[in-house]
Amino acid sequence: MRMTAQELTSHDMPGARVPAHELIYRHLRALVLFGDLAPGQAVTIQGLSDRLGAGMTPVREAIRRLIAEGALEFQGNRRVSVPRLTVEHVDELIVARQWFDPYLTERATTRATAEDLARLTALDEMLDHAIAQGDLRGYLELNYRFHGEIYNLASAPILAKVADGLWLRFGPSLRVVCGRIGTRNLPDKHKDLLAAMAAGDAAGAASAVREDVTQGLEQVRESLATMCGPIDSA
Amino acid sequence: MRMTAQELTSHDMPGARVPAHELIYRHLRALVLFGDLAPGQAVTIQGLSDRLGAGMTPVREAIRRLIAEGALEFQGNRRVSVPRLTVEHVDELIVARQWFDPYLTERATTRATAEDLARLTALDEMLDHAIAQGDLRGYLELNYRFHGEIYNLASAPILAKVADGLWLRFGPSLRVVCGRIGTRNLPDKHKDLLAAMAAGDAAGAASAVREDVTQGLEQVRESLATMCGPIDSA
DNA sequence: CGGCCCGGAATGTGATCAAATATTTTCCAG
DNA sequence: CTGGAAAATATTTGATCACATTCCGGGCCG
Numbered sequence: 205m206r207m208t209a210q211e212l213t214s215h216d217m218p219g220a221r222v223p224a225h226e227l228i229y230r231h232l233r234a235l236v237l238f239g240d241l242a243p244g245q246a247v248t249i250q251g252l253s254d255r256l257g258a259g260m261t262p263v264r265e266a267i268r269r270l271i272a273e274g275a276l277e278f279q280g281n282r283r284v285s286v287p288r289l290t291v292e293h294v295d296e297l298i299v300a301r302q303w304f305d306p307y308l309t310e311r312a313t314t315r316a317t318a319e320d321l322a323r324l325t326a327l328d329e330m331l332d333h334a335i336a337q338g339d340l341r342g343y344l345e346l347n348y349r350f351h352g353e354i355y356n357l358a359s360a361p362i363l364a365k366v367a368d369g370l371w372l373r374f375g376p377s378l379r380v381v382c383g384r385i386g387t388r389n390l391p392d393k394h395k396d397l398l399a400a401m402a403a404g405d406a407a408g409a410a411s412a413v414r415e416d417v418t419q420g421l422e423q424v425r426e427s428l429a430t431m432c433g434p435i436d437s438a
Numbered sequence: 439m440r441m442t443a444q445e446l447t448s449h450d451m452p453g454a455r456v457p458a459h460e461l462i463y464r465h466l467r468a469l470v471l472f473g474d475l476a477p478g479q480a481v482t483i484q485g486l487s488d489r490l491g492a493g494m495t496p497v498r499e500a501i502r503r504l505i506a507e508g509a510l511e512f513q514g515n516r517r518v519s520v521p522r523l524t525v526e527h528v529d530e531l532i533v534a535r536q537w538f539d540p541y542l543t544e545r546a547t548t549r550a551t552a553e554d555l556a557r558l559t560a561l562d563e564m565l566d567h568a569i570a571q572g573d574l575r576g577y578l579e580l581n582y583r584f585h586g587e588i589y590n591l592a593s594a595p596i597l598a599k600v601a602d603g604l605w606l607r608f609g610p611s612l613r614v615v616c617g618r619i620g621t622r623n624l625p626d627k628h629k630d631l632l633a634a635m636a637a638g639d640a641a642g643a644a645s646a647v648r649e650d651v652t653q654g655l656e657q658v659r660e661s662l663a664t665m666c667g668p669i670d671s672a
Numbered sequence: 673c674g675g676c677c678c679g680g681a682a683t684g685t686g687a688t689c690a691a692a693t694a695t696t697t698t699c700c701a702g
Numbered sequence: 703c704t705g706g707a708a709a710a711t712a713t714t715t716g717a718t719c720a721c722a723t724t725c726c727g728g729g730c731c732g
Contacts (some may be wrong), residue, residue, distance in 0.1 A: 248716085259686075264716090342486065
């Protein structure tokens with residue numbers, strides 16, 4: 205089968221054959237995560253099956269998996285679509301990440317090695333570069349990888365997986381919001397965060413990431429509140 | 439297809455045909471949640487397909503879904519099994535529920551109506567009855583429903599779903615632990631919790647549920663630490 | 673003890689049937 | 703005669719299954 209998208213975060217053994225349903229899953233996941241699928245957009249099994257040149261069973265498995273993760277939504281009848289985020293949902297995501305991110309960052313800070321910090325710093329520099337270039341897609345991917353890297357450093361696989369799953373929820377809307385705001389106006393607290401981590405200041409790192417998360421999601425919240433108020437083209 | 443287990447929490451419209459993959463999912467989910475599947479036990483697609491008298495496609499969908507929720511584990515090669523919980527995992531689950539449960543309980547307390555409280559109280563009485571009867575399975579189901587009811591009252595669907603998903607992780611081990619301890623020695627803080635909720639004391643309710651959660655999972659942790667130390671029959 | 677073979681299990685495909693949506697046709701009121 | 707709602711039809715899509723294919727693991731033989 206042909207799979208055009210770059211399979212990012214593919215830490216597979218070099219000889220390990222990855223099954224189609226796994227590839228389709230990653231493909232779709234990236235599509236949702238980086239807003240290539242608009243909120244509310246319908247996702248059909250047969251459409252994907254045809255477009256990706258794969259059978260329907262693997263597509264079906266991938267979709268069920270994404271639904272279980274909250275990346276897609278089962279519309280009651282038998283329709284599947286990209287969820288439309290509401291302000292209430294964002295509020296939930298804010299409180300969740302306001303707990304998860306600081307906690308995981310605290311753990312990551314006490315465990316991070318010099319190489320880990322170097323990797324994070326490198327990611328952050330690439331991120332700045334993407335912002336300077338006005339590369340929205342690059343910004344979204346790098347920001348995700350930056351935070352995901354911290355999750356992994358916390359040595360808490362279950363919590364990391366749950367926190368990671370939260371990103372799928374606001375991915376589509378994040379793209380819309382950032383496109384509306386423009387990449388220039390995307391301040392983050394990554395510098396403070398990295399400095400605190402380098403100093404071994406777990407509480408400081410936690411506090412920095414908390415501000416970063418709050419700032420980012422609050423912007424989503426604002427944008428959603430003003431946007432969906434007047435016009436709601438359902 | 440024949441489906442032996444009671445489909446609990448099936449709030450389906452009376453005329454709505456529930457697809458097979460959904461039924462299989464609920465069936466398997468209950469099996470994991472209440473420890474009918476032992477930790478480490480292998481789960482095969484064909485085995486389930488034969489045993490449930492269903493095609494393999496619905497079974498595959500259900501399994502992928504459970505894997506995404508962490509109820510089952512993909513063993514790298516193409517094997518699927520019930521996860522074997524480690525002490526580290528339980529530690530993660532403890533901190534997670536120590537945040538989720540109090541937060542959701544707080545929200546639930548401010549929103550609960552008299553009927554809601556009556557329903558919770560009734561559930562708790564059935565729970566006490568199950569304990570008195572030494573009915574382990576009944577205890578596990580009712581305890582799950584009790585806490586799930588609170589999650590739903592919080593009006594935070596995303597957080598409720600995540601919190602609910604955590605139960606799937608310790609379900610199999612909980613059964614083992616409770617069987618080891620005996621149903622008589624299963625104290626809980628439900629009475630304190632209900633009293634605080636009835637009084638509208640959100641902070642008190644949060645505190646009570648926090649103790650309840652900590653107490654329960656700490657027991658799992660202990661049991662796991664002493665049990666898996668000497669013998670680890672992999 | 674290592675390589676080979678075979679059974680069984682997972683993966684992948686397409687066909688078939690049912691359900692839901694979209695489209696067209698029909699029919700009646702104004 | 704026209705507009706529009708309801709009914710009938712057509713098309714798209716989902717659900718399930720049977721089978722072909724691939725692959726892993728365990729047993730057997732040298």
